[in-house]
Amino acid sequence: MSERYDAVIVGAGHNGLVCANYLARAGRKVLVLERRGIVGGAAVSEEIAPGYRASTASYLISLLLPDIERELELARHGYKVLPRNPSSFTPLPDGRSLLMGPDAELNRREIAKFSTRDAEAYPRYEAWLTRIAEALEPALEDIPPELLPLPAHVRRRGVFEQLRNLRRALRFHRALKKLGDDLPTALELLTGPATPILDRWFESDALKATLATDAIIGAMSPPSAAGTGYVLLHHVMGVAGGARGVWGYVEGGMGALSTALRRSAEAAGVSIRVDAPVAQIEAQGGRAVAVRLASGERIAAHAIISNATPAVTFLQLLDAAALPPAFRAAVTRIDYSSAVMKINLALSDLPDFRCMPGATVGPQHRGTIHISPTLEYIERAYEDARRGEPSRQPVIEMTLPTSVDTTLAPAGHHIAQLFVQYAPYRLADGSWDEHGEAFAERCIDAINDYAPNFRASVLHRQLLSPLELERRFALTGGNIFHGAMSLHQLFGFRPVPGWGDYRTPLAGLYLCGAGAHPGGGVSGAPGRNAARVLLQDL
Numbered sequence: 001m002s003e004r005y006d007a008v009i010v011g012a013g014h015n016g017l018v019c020a021n022y023l024a025r026a027g028r029k030v031l032v033l034e035r036r037g038i039v040g041g042a043a044v045s046e047e048i049a050p051g052y053r054a055s056t057a058s059y060l061i062s063l064l065l066p067d068i069e070r071e072l073e074l075a076r077h078g079y080k081v082l083p084r085n086p087s088s089f090t091p092l093p094d095g096r097s098l099l100m101g102p103d104a105e106l107n108r109r110e111i112a113k114f115s116t117r118d119a120e121a122y123p124r125y126e127a128w129l130t131r132i133a134e135a136l137e138p139a140l141e142d143i144p145p146e147l148l149p150l151p152a153h154v155r156r157r158g159v160f161e162q163l164r165n166l167r168r169a170l171r172f173h174r175a176l177k178k179l180g181d182d183l184p185t186a187l188e189l190l191t192g193p194a195t196p197i198l199d200r201w202f203e204s205d206a207l208k209a210t211l212a213t214d215a216i217i218g219a220m221s222p223p224s225a226a227g228t229g230y231v232l233l234h235h236v237m238g239v240a241g242g243a244r245g246v247w248g249y250v251e252g253g254m255g256a257l258s259t260a261l262r263r264s265a266e267a268a269g270v271s272i273r274v275d276a277p278v279a280q281i282e283a284q285g286g287r288a289v290a291v292r293l294a295s296g297e298r299i300a301a302h303a304i305i306s307n308a309t310p311a312v313t314f315l316q317l318l319d320a321a322a323l324p325p326a327f328r329a330a331v332t333r334i335d336y337s338s339a340v341m342k343i344n345l346a347l348s349d350l351p352d353f354r355c356m357p358g359a360t361v362g363p364q365h366r367g368t369i370h371i372s373p374t375l376e377y378i379e380r381a382y383e384d385a386r387r388g389e390p391s392r393q394p395v396i397e398m399t400l401p402t403s404v405d406t407t408l409a410p411a412g413h414h415i416a417q418l419f420v421q422y423a424p425y426r427l428a429d430g431s432w433d434e435h436g437e438a439f440a441e442r443c444i445d446a447i448n449d450y451a452p453n454f455r456a457s458v459l460h461r462q463l464l465s466p467l468e469l470e471r472r473f474a475l476t477g478g479n480i481f482h483g484a485m486s487l488h489q490l491f492g493f494r495p496v497p498g499w500g501d502y503r504t505p506l507a508g509l510y511l512c513g514a515g516a517h518p519g520g521g522v523s524g525a526p527g528r529n530a531a532r533v534l535l536q537d538l
Helices: 014-025 068-069 104-112 116-141 161-176 180-191 194-201 205-216 228-234 254-267 310-317 325-332 373-384 432-448 467-474 527-535
Strands: 005-008 031-032 047-050 051-055 088-093 098-101 272-275 280-285 287-293 298-306 338-349 366-371 395-398 415-423 457-466 510-511
Touching: 005 014, 005 047, 005 287, 014 031, 014 194, 014 254, 014 527, 031 298, 047 161, 047 254, 047 338, 051 205, 051 415, 051 457, 088 205, 098 104, 098 373, 104 116, 116 161, 116 180, 116 228, 116 287, 116 527, 180 228, 194 228, 205 287, 205 366, 205 395, 254 272, 254 432, 280 298, 298 432, 298 527, 310 325, 310 510, 338 467, 373 395, 395 432, 432 457, 432 467, 457 467, 510 527
Parallel strands: 005 031, 005 298, 031 272, 088 366, 298 510
Antiparallel strands: 047 051, 088 098, 280 287, 287 298, 338 415, 338 457, 366 395, 395 415
């Protein structure tokens, strides 16, 4: 049997590395185990063809907590964010287009092409979102309070734990109080659909469709569905891109962030092993005591922290008898509905858009390119997915990181990253293994309609269907958030009601991944919070 650790972390995704780092800096002996041969989970940079590197899954940065960046000294370990300006480009079928970004004057001019009223309203809309985000951020980054009067058999809390929960509840109440007159609309944003909110603010469909993509990314919901307002807010919470809601590229791809986290963790004393898949979490006497690798090796620890999804953690790695039946049943009810596909392409040329021609890097290439011209287009794409069909007109967010980062491809060549919405995990007819390539062709055609040179420029492609996202990254259901970001699966309800504080019913077992509060995105918050809770318990 190998040596004993204070903590063993299952999975070297960014949250696992953040958690390990904070534990080691507090003097704990930590081991991180990763089943793949590379750290980072879904935040990795990998070669898709000789000389071409893409951010395989996660591809932009904004939500990473500034405190984590500073406290873990990530810049010293090679982490660098490249800002994008403009940050958004929406080509339209009628030959017009909409550019947006951190430049207020650019936004005013561009939006005014469609609506003078919207151009005047947009700064107020941004200020409104900013006020809500700034008021709620401390609560969203905190360990969530348990606000429900749960019976003792669901969760028994000691005196100190009850006091800590009360303090967190008071902090949450103070955050809500700060909203003042914004509270009613903030509650609507947190619980309601995005479409009526956008309709209230704006009249231009081009602007509303551009903004609505933030409400649906990673979700199996249309913008008209309840809960998409929160996803909209979630995507404007971060400032790592240089300004609130402005997403940036990590130089060298998202894997450079994970590499910086690894270097920082190892400098703090963390041991990291790759190609070390965990097959089982062992429990004895009502406590997690060890992990057993697929090789048969057993590693004991005072605490086991899982960066895997709740489904993998509780339903695959643990024996059913180790958990209370009611808790295990609640885990089986977690919604992993998702409908996303990632397609990475190596290009010989930049897309030359009809509405804004140019064969060299221009403002239309730097930001996220939206192929979703209207709200109705997005709703139709969702309806196809609801029936179990790949969208006939897919919603696509395309980024060209080589427009600002020359480290990813040979000189003059480029990387395109397509994040495609409404590719349902389960198809009504067949599977993605059969239909994936045809759908990728459909996506390329959709872009080619706006940039006629696009198809001819594609040299290589990497297709990650929802099934492949699950296989490669252990993302249950292909869900990039480790579970849908719906109201009944947020805050103290994540992963299930009563267990929002990163602890689990099995003593010594904790969650630190996106399946815990505050959810998905490369924020590091679940990892940091899990470390704080564990340090209280150790």
